[in-house]
Structures are given as C-alpha cells and as structure tokens.
Amino acid sequence: xxxxxxxxxxxxxxxxxxxxxxxxxxxxxxxxxxxxxxxxxxxxxxxxxxxxxxxxxxxxxxxxxxxxxxxxxxxxxxxxxxxxxxxxxxxxxxxxxxxxxxxxxxxxxxxxxxxxxxxxxxxxxxxxxxxxxxxxxxxxxxxxxxxxxxxxxxxxxxxxxxxxxxxxxxxxxxxxxxxxxxxxxxxxxxxxxxxxxxxxxxxxxxxxxxxxxxxxxxxxxxxxxxxxxxxxxxxxxxxxxxxxxxxxxxxxxxxxxxxxx
Amino acid sequence: xxxxxxxxxxxxxxxxxxxxxxxxxxxxxxxxxxxxxxxxxxxxxxxxxxxxxxxxxxxxxxxxxxxxxxxxxxxxxxxxxxxxxxxxxxxxxxxxxxxxxxxxxxxxxxxxxxxxxxxxxxxxxxxxxxxxxxxxxxxxxxxxxxxxxxxxxxxxxxxxxxxxxxxxxxxxxxxxxxxxxxxxxxxxxxxxxxxxxxxxxxxxxxxxxxxxxxxxxxxxxxxxxxxxxxxxxxxxxxxxxxxxxxxxxxxxxxxxxxxxxxxxxxxxxxxxxxxxxxxxxxxxxxxxxxxxxxxxxx
Numbered sequence: 001x002x003x004x005x006x007x008x009x010x011x012x013x014x015x016x017x018x019x020x021x022x023x024x025x026x027x028x029x030x031x032x033x034x035x036x037x038x039x040x041x042x043x044x045x046x047x048x049x050x051x052x053x054x055x056x057x058x059x060x061x062x063x064x065x066x067x068x069x070x071x072x073x074x075x076x077x078x079x080x081x082x083x084x085x086x087x088x089x090x091x092x093x094x095x096x097x098x099x100x101x102x103x104x105x106x107x108x109x110x111x112x113x114x115x116x117x118x119x120x121x122x123x124x125x126x127x128x129x130x131x132x133x134x135x136x137x138x139x140x141x142x143x144x145x146x147x148x149x150x151x152x153x154x155x156x157x158x159x160x161x162x163x164x165x166x167x168x169x170x171x172x173x174x175x176x177x178x179x180x181x182x183x184x185x186x187x188x189x190x191x192x193x194x195x196x197x198x199x200x201x202x203x204x205x206x207x208x209x210x211x212x213x214x215x216x217x218x219x220x221x222x223x224x225x226x227x228x229x230x231x232x233x234x235x236x237x238x239x240x241x242x243x244x245x246x247x248x249x250x251x252x253x254x255x256x257x258x259x260x261x
Numbered sequence: 262x263x264x265x266x267x268x269x270x271x272x273x274x275x276x277x278x279x280x281x282x283x284x285x286x287x288x289x290x291x292x293x294x295x296x297x298x299x300x301x302x303x304x305x306x307x308x309x310x311x312x313x314x315x316x317x318x319x320x321x322x323x324x325x326x327x328x329x330x331x332x333x334x335x336x337x338x339x340x341x342x343x344x345x346x347x348x349x350x351x352x353x354x355x356x357x358x359x360x361x362x363x364x365x366x367x368x369x370x371x372x373x374x375x376x377x378x379x380x381x382x383x384x385x386x387x388x389x390x391x392x393x394x395x396x397x398x399x400x401x402x403x404x405x406x407x408x409x410x411x412x413x414x415x416x417x418x419x420x421x422x423x424x425x426x427x428x429x430x431x432x433x434x435x436x437x438x439x440x441x442x443x444x445x446x447x448x449x450x451x452x453x454x455x456x457x458x459x460x461x462x463x464x465x466x467x468x469x470x471x472x473x474x475x476x477x478x479x480x481x482x483x484x485x486x487x488x489x490x491x492x493x494x495x496x497x498x499x500x501x502x503x504x505x506x507x508x509x510x511x512x513x514x515x516x517x518x519x520x521x522x523x524x525x526x527x528x529x530x531x532x533x534x535x536x537x538x539x540x541x542x543x544x545x546x547x548x549x550x551x552x553x554x555x556x557x558x559x
Contacts, residue, residue: 118303118535125305144294221392
C-alpha cells in the first residue's frame with residue numbers, strides 16, 4: 001500500500017491539481033442550470049430557463065456581440081501583423097533586431113493596468129473618444145506580441161531544405177512561399193489566431209479602460225457582479241467552453257490523421 | 262554593403278540585399294502599430310505623471326509643471342498597497358510553482374496515453390471567462406458556499422468566519438488564475454528533455470532524487486523562469502482578484518491605479534503609480550533573469 005502510494009504520489013497530486021483547475025469551471029456550468037433568484041449564488045433547483053432565454057437580461061447579448069466584433073477584428077489584424085514580424089525575425093538578418101525583440105517583449109512584460117491606463121491617457125490627451133474602435137486598437141496592440149512568439153517558433157522549426165527543394169524545382173519565390181512555406185507554418189498561424197481571439201475575448205482590464213460607454217461580455221459580467229450575475233452569463237460561458245473544447249479535440253484528431261498519412 | 266556590392270556584383274549578394282529590404286517591409290506595419298499604441302502611450306503616460314492640477318481646478322484638467330515629487334508622493338501615499346502587491350504576487354507565484362511543477366512533471370513523464378488529455382485540462386480555464394471563474398471561486402469560498410458551511414459544521418470555523426474578503430482568498434485567486442501560465446512553459450521544457458539523459462544518469466548509479474536534482478531540474482529551468490515571470494508580472498498588476506475575493510484591506514496597486522483613474526480622476530498619480538509598478542517589475546525581472554542565467558525569453 002505504501003509502496004503503491006509512493007509510486008503514484010505524483011499522479012495523485014496531479015489529479016488533485018486538475019480538480020482544482022476544473023472546480024470553478026464545473027461550478028460555472030452547473031449554475032447555468034440554476035433556478036436562480038437575483039443573485040445566482042445558492043443552488044435552488046434545476047431549470048433550463050436560462051438556456052432557453054439566453055438574451056433575456058438587458059444588454060447581455062449586445063455585450064456578447066461587441067466581444068465577437070472586437071475579438072474577430074483584432075485577431076484578423078494582429079495575426080497578419082504578427083505573422084509578418086515573425087517571418088522577418090525568423091528568416092532575415094537585419095539591423096535593429098534586438099530593438100525589435102525588445103518592442104515585442106515589453107508589451108507582454110507590462111501589467112495590463114499600465115497598458116490600459118497609458119492608452120487611455122493618450123486617447124484623452126488627443127481628444128479621441130473611447131468606444132469600440134479604441135478597444136479594437138488596444139486589442140490588436142496586445143495580441144501582436146503573442147502572435148509573433150507563437151508563429152516565430154513554427155518558422156524557426158521549418159527545415160530550410162524544403163524551400164530549397166521547391167526552388168530547385170523551378171518554383172519562384174512567391175510559389176515557394178504559397179505552396180511550401182505557408183502550408184507548413186499554417187498550424188502555427190492558426191494557433192496564434194486562436195490564442196489572440198481567446199485573449200481578446202476574455203480581456204477585461206485593458207478593455208475597461210478604453211471602452212467608454214460600450215460594453216463587452218467581460219464588462220457586462222463585471223458590472224452585473226455588483227448586483228448579481230444572471231445565469232445567462234453562465235450559459236454563455238458554458239457554450240464558449242464547449243465550443244473551444246470541441247475545436248481543440250477536432251484539431252487533435254485532424255493532426256493525428258495527418259500524422260498517419 | 263556598398264563595398265560588398267562593388268567587389269561582388271553577381272548573384273549571391275543581390276537576393277540577400279533585396280530580402281533585407283523585404284524584411285523591413287514585413288516589420289514596418291506591426292512595429293509601427295506597437296510604436297504608436299504601446300511605446301508612444303507610455304511616453305505620454307510619463308509626461309502625464311509629472312503634471313499638476315490646472316489652476317482652474319476643473320476636474321480632469323492638468324498642466325505640465327515637471328513635478329517629479331509626484332512619484333515620491335504617489336509612493337508614500339500608497340506604499341502599503343505597493344508592498345502588498347509584490348508580496349501577494351510573490352506568494353501566488355510560489356504557490357503556483359508548487360502546484361504546477363509536479364503537475365507538469367506528471368504530464369511529461371508519468372501520464373502515458375493521458376498526456377494530451379491532461380494538457381487540454383490545463384488550458385481549459387482559458388476557454389471560460391476569467392471573471393466567471395473568479396466569481397465561481399467567490400461562490401465556492403463565500404459565506405453561503407460549501408467550504409465555509411462544511412468547516413462551520415465540523416466546528417473548524419466560527420459561525421461568523423469567512424474565507425472571502427481575506428488575504429488568503431485573494432492569493433488563492435491569483436494562484437488559480439495564472440496557474441496555466443506557470444504549468445505550460447514548465448511542461449514544455451520537461452517534455453523536451455531527452456529521456457536517454459535520465460537513463461544515462463541512472464546507469465551512472467544516480468538514484469531518483471539525484472537524477473532529478475542534477476539532470477531534470479537544471480534542464481527544466483528555462484520553463485521555470487518563463488513560468489514564474491508569466492505569473493508574477495500579471496499577478497502584481499492585477500486588481501480583479503483583490504476586488505472580487507478580497508476587501509479594501511487586501512487592495513493592491515492595480516486597485517489604486519484603477520480608482521485614481523476612474524473614481525478620483527487623478528491622472529498624474531495614476532500615471533506615477535503605473536510607472537513605479539512597471540519600473541519595479543522590470544528591475545525584478547532583469548535581476549531574476551541575470552541570476553537564473555537565461556537570456557532567451559521571447
């Protein structure tokens with residue numbers, strides 16, 4: 001018994017850590033089915049009311065829509081800008097390389113409250129009104145670095161011989177890029193885009209500084225938490241969780257199939 | 262470059278020169294974005310930090326007087342929250358390390374076919390809202406939650422005792438929220454270790470503990486350094502956990518910056534505090550990286 005315990009101690013420890021990680025997620029999911037009063041804190045019985053009327057609380061679906069608008073737009077631009085930088089860093093020798101690395105690293109090393117406050121104070125000084133546009137600008141800014149880091153790793157792991165082979169077969173630079181390089185880097189770009197979207201969709205601190213009177217989903221939850229979060233917020237959280245989980249599992253299955261080929 | 266061009270005007274040089282130019286084309290839009298919306302706002306924030314209220318005393322109006330004493334005032338007035346931020350962040354980082362390292366180790370070496378499944382479980386929190394998860398903790402640890410009622414039932418806690426609104430729950434929340442950022446880099450560096458190195462260590466009569474201390478741990482240090490930084494930096498600037506899981510006695514520097522900005526409309530103090538926070542973090546990071554001996558972060 002003790003031998004079994006000492007042999008599996010680390011597995012038990014890891015299992016407990018996973019329970020700790022998942023506990024609040026289960027809570028969030030469970031309370032989407034709660035027959036809640038205003039506060040949705042105590043379990044009062046099972047109902048699917050919130051699932052059937054997800055948009056009932058005023059402003060919740062509008063906030064969700066804003067989060068999608070911001071998330072998709074910011075992801076689109078940050079992925080393009082970041083991928084371009086990643087290619088430059090991974091493929092070329094140029095002057096100002098360390099400055100570039102610093103400019104990529106610093107936004108990740110800056111606390112969100114500082115990023116948010118500095119952007120807002122610039123917008124105020126320039127007389128720019130805060131709204132959806134300023135939120136998108138901010139999100140592109142903080143997503144770029146994460147895209148660069150993710151895509152750069154993929155570019156660096158590419159075998160340059162594959163591109164040489166393409167050129168040997170008389171592909172010009174553009175064809176080589178489109179037919180060889182891009183497909184090989186694509187999983188990295190996809191991962192970076194997913195990361196950007198989840199960072200953007202979940203961001204509260206920077207958003208709250210720069211959104212003015214517009215609300216995103218995290219901002220809706222924050223405001224609602226003062227008087228009680230409706231179970232519909234849990235419904236939205238649960239749906240996002242399931243969709244993301246399904247996407248990851250699907251990605252793994254596709255990856256495995258490709259590996260077998 | 263020009264000399265090289267004269268001495269060897271043929272093929273090998275020309276594409277390289279062209280590609281260098283192309284590198285700048287690739288870099289320009291993204292770096293420009295970061296300059297305008299990251300670097301420039303920081304400069305702007307620096308400028309705001311030495312301003313003083315306008316003589317008209319209108320709310321939100323400030324004039325530049327280069328009052329560098331703002332920094333000292335901001336620090337002296339809020340030193341309690343300042344120290345607290347770094348103590349909480351440090352404790353949360355150590356706790357997260359204590360949870361994440363064995364977890365990452367189990368994932369890398371003891372999980373077998375469960376490896377990918379565990380990896381997905383570790384990143385699962387990213388799939389639900391950060392605020393909803395923190396609010397769930399507030400519920401779990403709250404006065405009406407299962408933990409408090411159980412503890413009170415078995416008499417380990419007084420009937421009016423609480424877990425939320427204490428330093429414990431704030432640090433627990435910080436630990437929880439940044440745990441994936443600690444686990445993933447450690448897992449990545451452990452997973453990369455060539456298992457033959459561990460076998461070789463065993464062949465040389467090292468026992469399990471020695472192998473871990475002399476081989477595994479040193480090889481996983483880059484992951485530990487990255488993980489601790491990715492936890493410590495956001496934790497020290499966070500104000501959500503303190504606000505949702507703590508009470509005003511647990512407020513951190515992020516709470517002060519936030520309220521200076523929005524409630525008090527005191528931009529210079531908020532700016533000074535932001536700079537003090539960032540400067541402290543950068544100093545800590547640089548010292549830490551020097552001592553840990555890893556340069557490659559990005």
